[in-house]
Amino acid sequence: MRDEARAAELRDKLAGELLAAGYLRSARLEAAFRAVPRHAFVPAGTPLDVTYQVDRAVVTKRDERGGAVSSVSAAYVQVAMIEQAELKPGMSVLEVGSGGYNAALLAEVVGPDGQVVSVDIDPEVTERATALLHAAGYGDRVTVLTADAGREISGWGSFDAIIVTVGAWDLSPAWLGQLAAHGTLVVPLRMNGVSRSIAFRRSDAHLISTSAVVCGFVPMRGVGAHANREFRLPDAEGRVVTLGFDDGAPDDPALLDGVLAGPRAEVWSGVTIRHGVSFADLHLWFAGFLPGFCKLAAEDGTEPAQERKTWFPFAVVRGDSFAYLSVRPALDGTGVEFGARAYGRHGHEAARAMVDQIQAWNDLSRNRPEPTFAYWPTGTTPVHLPECTAVLNKTNGLVTISWPTG
Template sequence: MMAVDGGDQAGELRARLADELIARGYIRSTRVEAAFRAVPRHAFVPADTPLDVTYHVDRSVVTKRDENGVAVSSVSAAYIQVAMIEQAELRPGSRVLEIGSGGYNAALLAEVVGPGGRVVSVDIDPEVTDRAAGLLEAAGYGGRVTVITADAQGEVFGRESFDAIIVTAGAWDLAPAWLRGLAVGGRLVVPLRMNGVSRSIGFRWEMGRLVGTSAVVGGFVPMQGAGEHLDREFRLPDGRGGAVTLRFDDGAPDDPALLDGVLASERGEAWSGVTVGHGESFADLYLWFAGFLPGFCKLAADEGTELAQERKSWFPFGVVRGDSFAYLSVRPALEGRGVEFGARAYGAHGGEAATAMVEQIQAWDERGRTEPGFEYWPTGSALARFPDDVAVLHKTHGLVAITWPAC
């Protein structure tokens, strides 16, 4: 087993982080634990990255940005990397395809599958693959990982099949080539974008469709190449030089001009009576919106706008109704019981938008506070008939069904 250390401090921080990942339940197997303790994460990030950032549980490290400063490659947060490897259910001797190269994750995979396994890492960007290959060689993994430059959406590997395919970039859809590349009983682990909300989902084949076995919350740089999916964005000027941007993964308004000047209108609000305690997760509320709230979008506010000045009282999720929009807001709950969810809105029909959001908050409170299940039905499969309480999101090569168990 490889053990490369860049100094006592790095080794101590890595050991401490391993203990934390185990305590939080992200590392569940002895092989993943051993791999994490062995591979020097600091050897795969930019040299000027502080060690406390490198060995932080939920800090990713950007390794390349595009001409606009947008991150296009990174070393993902430690918690999501080990969680995705656990989702893949690897064994000694497993054949693994990694889509999205960086070097560090591939080194972890090489440790987990051992000398009898096979690790192939592919990326569309030659700068990324050159960097990954060089770092892997320097860390002693050059002979244990095959690095390839290609768009993994296509037929890159011929008839070769893999026991696991791990996608490390946000994917709007599943490429048919990935499904064909899975061996019988194989696992596909993919950060799937569902109407702007991502989950790393572990899938397995079952009777003509992929069935989710686990899901982890996390953010990822978007897929490039043939699998790229561009959001539609609309900037709403506030009349003072700033703007609020609405971003749609799907279902963008047919006539966004209806929203012109909307921020000049009087703001309204509606409250749900639904509360969450301090420190209580409500990440699946966003997924509920993504599945059941028509007109759902994400939003961002320029510095200096009214929303930016109130940043602690809202979250970047909204809904559009014609000439109006609403966004998820919170206010202190009674008797210090955390916060209450609601919606604030702009526009002549802002009340309708706020009410639509509040109704879905209440529906999530009644049914959605359980872990959802995921299925992916490839185009051409014999589709099930989905009841109304299943969220169905249509993709290019299939559809995603999200189910919340009855409470």
């Protein structure tokens, strides 16, 4: 079978999967998805079955250390974010972060009377996107600009929707400035290391979420960049456990020196989960309510790496000690029980703090409706916050995450 025919077949199959999973919901986006050749926007040589996978981003540019700086995002994320924006024919859309493919989908959805402006900070990315859009027949339907989209896009007024396709730690005041009064801002927002693509609408002077989707994105560069802090803790053999902080890094990380050689502790929660069930909402709960929360990466050979890695990418630091999320087989044999294992003189305390939040999540959040997110720009005062609300400080405002109770 020729490549184009095979690509069309895989695209239709992927559209079916996205419909079945509920990511693809509107007829216009479905038609767009079936029409735009995703394979025309990935690097030459990318296998078609990689291009047309539900959850696979294809990296288009890396930095000198091999980190991804630009990619064609995973299909499910692109589709979910466009649905979040609730676009209609004739609307104007600003896409922050270019690549070509997503902009072509947007052009199909807003139609010939709509407007799509795609902005990227990286001239190599905009050159590539411009060329690919032209080749695919979208050259005159998308305006591609090179600029830091953390700042106002001068010469352009307001947009009905702004879709940010790069990981943001904070909302840029420029996005709020260029969002129409009735507009929707869709943004992959990082909250203490945990990301959600959040659709925000204005409500008086603040923004309130209409939906949120689990996602991951390459981090924003330029004025909106936010540096992670990482602490490398070597064990006796020089193998390293790394703790990464998006926010709230300890004031004195030297207290953790030699911690892997210190005493160990563990605390179990009695909270179980069946195999194969997502617990992404637990990560968000930790991000909201567990001070000292961080991400953990364990090199092969270190003790934390000897357990199933996927279960404990999260940790919490307490002074000279840290604990990490762990599991053991559940007594009833149906899944696993959550707990925390710890290192250091105050490891038990750190593990206890994590387990307290596992239990609080189980009691107050699990199997309940999704939380609501709000953004309060500097100068506004949060009001009417429900009881179960986490508050995260950002540079340009505050994020609140409110879990429904009762």
